[in-house]
Amino acid sequence: MTTMMEVTQPEQAVPAGVSQFAHTAMPYHIKRAGGRPLRFDGSELAMAMSYTSAIPYWYEINLYRTAEQGFVAAVRLFHQSEDKQDTIRAWEAATLDDAIDKLIGYDAANDVPLGTDFDVHTAAASEMGAWALQLMAHISDARHHYGSLIGEFLYDLEHGQ
């Protein structure tokens, strides 16, 4: 598995209390697809992942609090295959709600590869149709996969102990 991530994980969850974030801040360095690396000192607030051995990819979502009292949201897509590049998207946010909205607004459809083994120039119309249907099914599946993850995360956020 190839990874784009170089993140120093905090050793333990911090105890309750907002003021303690700055005292337990750790340096983070998150490489991002299509953007400059995101560097900040902070602590991880929450994490959810969808790793399932029978599925060739999984998502991990993270929320961080920065030492400057801002927030960072990250969505990581991992592949079990070492031939595929993992991707990370991360965003800074001023408020926790904004950070959560970044996670909610993430569209997993963008992670579905178009496929390079299909020649759109020579394919028959019926083949194009079948290919499109297959692609739509993959998009639907990816959205459902990520939707399940974020739904579970948000539910736990509201109802967990």
Add this chain to the structure above:
Amino acid sequence: MGQHINPQIDVTITPALRALLAGQSVTAAGESAREVPARMIHDTVPTATSVPRSATQMQSLRRDGKRPLRFEGLLVVANIVPVRVDDMVLQQHMAIYVDNAGDIYMSLALLIPPDAPARSLFNANKISVQAPEQHLSNWYDRASKIIEQLTPPSPCPDARAPLYSALRSLTSLCLQSERLPIERIRT
């Protein structure tokens, strides 16, 4: 990408975040403490019967891919219907709520056994009394796809029939306007 396999979800929320959420609620609402939301109707309704309630309380309805839908309101009716798919028994939940402003909400859930190769579905939306069909139609489409995943290929294309029957039964029960005390809530 793309396999019809149930992903296993692990969630870790630190006490710091829970404290932060509680603190934000104090700031935003100007109240001393955050009201504990009522447990989801999907967790609390034990049988396939209507459960009218008489007092409003904070409702929190689970939705896939979105924040739970939260509002102060009244649970008007809730119903659970088993849906048998091959050897598996699913549960379809439907509940209707009215908030303090008179708006109506519908929650739908298709609960699938943990060992099944698909995840349970959850949805909730504000609806119109006159036009809940779109909400139900969208739900039917989503649930049907899951039912198809759970059903091995068969020459008999009636896998959706139990779902449709259950949905129709729930709909006829839940959408009877005389069961919705809207006028009472508004007045």
